[in-house]
Amino acid sequence: MPTVEKVRGNVVYIRPLSCLFERGDRADVSDELADHLVTERGDFAIVDAGDEEPTEGDVDPEATEHDRLADYVDEHTIPEIKEGLEAGEYDDQLDVLADAEREGDDRSGVHDAIESRRNEIEE
Secondary structure, eight states: OOEEEEOSSSOEEEGGGTEEEOTTOEEEOOHHHHHIIIIIIOSEEEEOTTOSSOBOTTSOTTOOHHHHHHHHHHHSOHHHHHHHHHTTTTGGGHHHHHHHHHHTTOOHHHHHHHHHHHHHHHO
């Protein structure tokens, strides 16, 4: 079982583990979940239990936040993106997420979900 560490971004709830993670938190996970967290989400890295520094795995350390979010919106459905937004996973990245979606598929459902989240945050 690989060990993953939250290496960037805000606090997130990882449903398969029923846990909140903030930067520096680690967990032993299945190979499938590790792949999802590292390559698809991009805010986790695989570490060895004794490692001081996480290794980035397949995440390009030179990629900008915009590039990572562009990959995220390209690879996820509207319901998956809505779920992440509702969980507050992208509260500090809403503008970048909207730009990435606009430059990609430009789906109104994603833009509506982003706007809805903005309204919730402002309340």
